Structures are given as structure tokens and as C-alpha cells.
Amino acid sequence: MIVHLDADAYFASVEQAADPKLRGRPIAVGGEKRGIIASASYEARKLGIYTPMPTARARKLCPKLIVLPGDFEKYERFSRFMFSYAFDFTPEVEITSIDEGYFDLKGLRKGTPEAVAQTIRKAIAQRLKITVSEGIGSNKLVSQVASKLQKPASLIQVPRGHERDFLAPLPNHWLPNVGPKLSGTLKSAGLALIREVAQTPVEMLALLVGGYGRQLREFAHGIDQRPLVVEKQPAKSYGEQHTFESDVNEEAVLIAQLYKMADNLTAKVREDRCSFRTITLKLRYNDMQDVTRSTSLEEPSDLAEDIFPLFSSLLKKAWDRRVSVRLIGLKLSHIYGSVFRSELPLEADAMKRLKMQKKSHWW
Ligand SMILES: [Mg+2]
Numbered sequence: 001m002i003v004h005l006d007a008d009a010y011f012a013s014v015e016q017a018a019d020p021k022l023r024g025r026p027i028a029v030g031g032e033k034r035g036i037i038a039s040a041s042y043e044a045r046k047l048g049i050y051t052p053m054p055t056a057r058a059r060k061l062c063p064k065l066i067v068l069p070g071d072f073e074k075y076e077r078f079s080r081f082m083f084s085y086a087f088d089f090t091p092e093v094e095i096t097s098i099d100e101g102y103f104d105l106k107g108l109r110k111g112t113p114e115a116v117a118q119t120i121r122k123a124i125a126q127r128l129k130i131t132v133s134e135g136i137g138s139n140k141l142v143s144q145v146a147s148k149l150q151k152p153a154s155l156i157q158v159p160r161g162h163e164r165d166f167l168a169p170l171p172n173h174w175l176p177n178v179g180p181k182l183s184g185t186l187k188s189a190g191l192a193l194i195r196e197v198a199q200t201p202v203e204m205l206a207l208l209v210g211g212y213g214r215q216l217r218e219f220a221h222g223i224d225q226r227p228l229v230v231e232k233q234p235a236k237s238y239g240e241q242h243t244f245e246s247d248v249n250e251e252a253v254l255i256a257q258l259y260k261m262a263d264n265l266t267a268k269v270r271e272d273r274c275s276f277r278t279i280t281l282k283l284r285y286n287d288m289q290d291v292t293r294s295t296s297l298e299e300p301s302d303l304a305e306d307i308f309p310l311f312s313s314l315l316k317k318a319w320d321r322r323v324s325v326r327l328i329g330l331k332l333s334h335i336y337g338s339v340f341r342s343e344l345p346l347e348a349d350a351m352k353r354l355k356m357q358k359k360s361h362w363w
Contacts, residue, residue, distance in 0.1 A: 163222025
């Protein structure tokens with residue numbers, strides 16, 4: 001069985017955990033750059049605050065709302081603690097974003113998955129003072145939907161064999177890769193519910209969603225073969241590297257390669273409906289010495305345009321020997337969820353890249 005863990009109102013909860021004065025009060029963490037609320041406490045949600053909502057509107061709606069700037073280093077620290085409780089039970093952990101992840105309990109020696117899920121949430125509540133929701137199911141899709149269906153502080157287990165019945169009555173947007181646009185397309189074809197998607201022949205679905213039809217239908221039946229992507233390092237990242245045919249001495253060539261990799265990697269990040277905060281540049285000199293340099297954005301982003309301006313100084317910091325470069329790599333890490341996504345039309349992006357979903361990772 002697989003458990004999906006998803007922290008509730010994560011940034012706001014961490015702020016409340018870190019400062020007792022904020023507990024029980026309507027608070028929100030504001031995205032500075034884009035002026036939107038990135039996370040709202042449940043007290044604030046009761047007053048009509050939601051994400052993403054323009055901060056100005058939130059203040060107007062709720063004058064006593066406490067809006068804090070995001071402290072992402074703190075959220076990353078809490079995240080490491082939070083997942084450490086899952087690692088106590090299994091090394092099979094896939095951390096998909098700062099506050100979400102899967103763990104596989106198939107090798108569990110004693111106890112039930114439910115008991116383990118309970119132990120983990122209790123430890124997190126006690127030590128970190130934040131609540132999480134968990135879903136238990138036989139695959140990623142079912143466990144993820146189960147964790148999100150009745151937040152906060154929920155625990156839903158879907159028994160093996162009940163996957164299809166569990167999904168059947170839910171709206172189609174619970175299926176992977178079904179964003180607002182695709183959801184609308186399916187709805188206007190009479191497929192508002194997952195049950196209706198499941199009952200539609202593949203050939204019909206293909207007319208609506210192209211090559212995704214077969215997989216979409218499988219998902220609608222509660223079938224999901226996607227394996228957990230377990231990292232040696234307990235963090236997901238997006239990386240790519242390029243070896244030059246001949247050693248490079250010109251900065252412009254390296255920058256051009258970085259632009260290309262940034263475009264590729266951020267497209268993958270968007271396809272996964274995520275954002276990132278940290279950028280790491282790696283160079284390999286022609287004498288095989290490696291050097292890496294990192295920098296972090298003030299707040300997470302999913303756009304290559306946000307990191308282009310950083311390349312020149314990052315490269316200057318990394319390339320401090322007068323030796324030519326054989327290989328260059330770029331890595332995006334500190335992965336966050338969808339709230340920092342840009343508003344670009346992303347559905348096409350996602351569909352196009354669905355087939356190349358295997359991520360490339362390095363070091
Ligand atoms: Mg969450």
C-alpha cells in the first residue's frame with residue numbers, strides 16, 4: 001500500500017507552529033512578488049480567504065487578517081523534519097513538493113499501513129505542531145486523491161479492489177493532468193464525472209484528449225502503474241547536463257546552453273504543476289574538476305525568465321579558474337506546489353510532454 005501525505009495549509013501552519021501568538025488567528029502568507037495569498041490558515045479560510053487570492057482583496061475582505069511574508073528557508077527546514085518521520089518507517093519515500101509526498105509500505109514488517117500513517121501524523125502534530133492529511137491506497141492516484149478529499153487532518157483508506165468505486169462519483173479534475181481547460185472539454189462532452197470518463201471507449205476519449213486517452217481511461221478505472229520515484233537524496237529536483245563536443249572558453253556559449261536547459265527544465269516543472277526556488281549550476285573543467293554554485297529566488301517560480309538574469313553572476317562565481325569547460329549542468333530544487341505557478345496556458349505543454357515524463361536526475 002502507498003500512503004500520500006499532504007500538510008494542511010502548510011506555510012500558514014508553519015508560521016503558527018513557530019509563533020504561538022499566531023495560533024487560532026486568521027493569518028496568511030503572502031506571495032510578495034505577485035501580490036497573492038500563497039497560504040491561508042483555516043481561521044482565515046473561515047472568513048473567506050482562499051488561495052490564490054490577491055493580497056489587497058484579502059486585506060479588504062478581512063481587516064484583521066495577519067499577512068506575513070514567506071520565509072521559505074523555514075518551510076524547507078520544517079519539510080525535512082516532516083519527512084524524516086516517514087523515513088523512520090521506510091526508505092521508499094518520494095517527496096513531490098515541499099509539503100507532499102508518497103511512501104511505499106509494501107515492505108512493512110509489523111503493523112498496518114493505517115497504524116503507520118497514524119503514528120507519523122501524531123509525531124508531526126506533537127513535534128512540529130502542524131497537521132497533515134493522509135490517503136492510503138494501492139497506487140499513487142488513489143492515495144493522493146484520498147489525502148486531499150477531506151482536508152484538514154483527514155485519514156482516508158481505500159481498500160484494495162475499491163479503487164474504481166472510490167473515484168467514480170468525483171469530478172473529472174481529480175484525474176492527473178486534467179486542468180481547468182481539459183476539465184471543461186471533458187465536461188462539455190458529457191464527461192463531468194470520473195465514472196463517465198471510465199465508461200467512455202478509448203477511441204472516443206482519444207478524440208478529446210489525443211494520445212492521453214488510454215492512460216486517462218485507466219486512471220478513471222482506478223488503475224495507476226506509475227512507480228514511486230525514490231531519490232537517494234531526500235528531495236526531488238529537476239536536472240540536466242550537457243557535454244560539449246569541444247571544450248568551451250566563451251561565456252556566451254555557456255549562457256546559451258543554460259538558457260536551453262532552463263527552458264527544458266521549467267517546462268517539466270510546469271508539467272508537474274510545481275514551482276522551484278533554488279538553482280544550481282555545475283561546471284566540469286577540462287581537467288575533470290567539478291564545481292557547483294547555487295542561488296535561491298526570493299520566492300518560488302515556474303518560469304525560465306525568472307532565472308535567466310541569475311546566470312551571468314552564477315557563472316562568474318562558478319568559473320573561477322582560467323580553464324576551459326567540458327560540461328555544464330543545471331538543477332532546480334526546493335520544489336514547491338502549484339500556488340506559485342504562472343498563469344500561462346499550460347495544458348498544451350502538459351499534453352505534449354506527457355510521453356517524456358521521465359525526469360532526468362543527476363548527482
Ligand atoms: Mg498541502
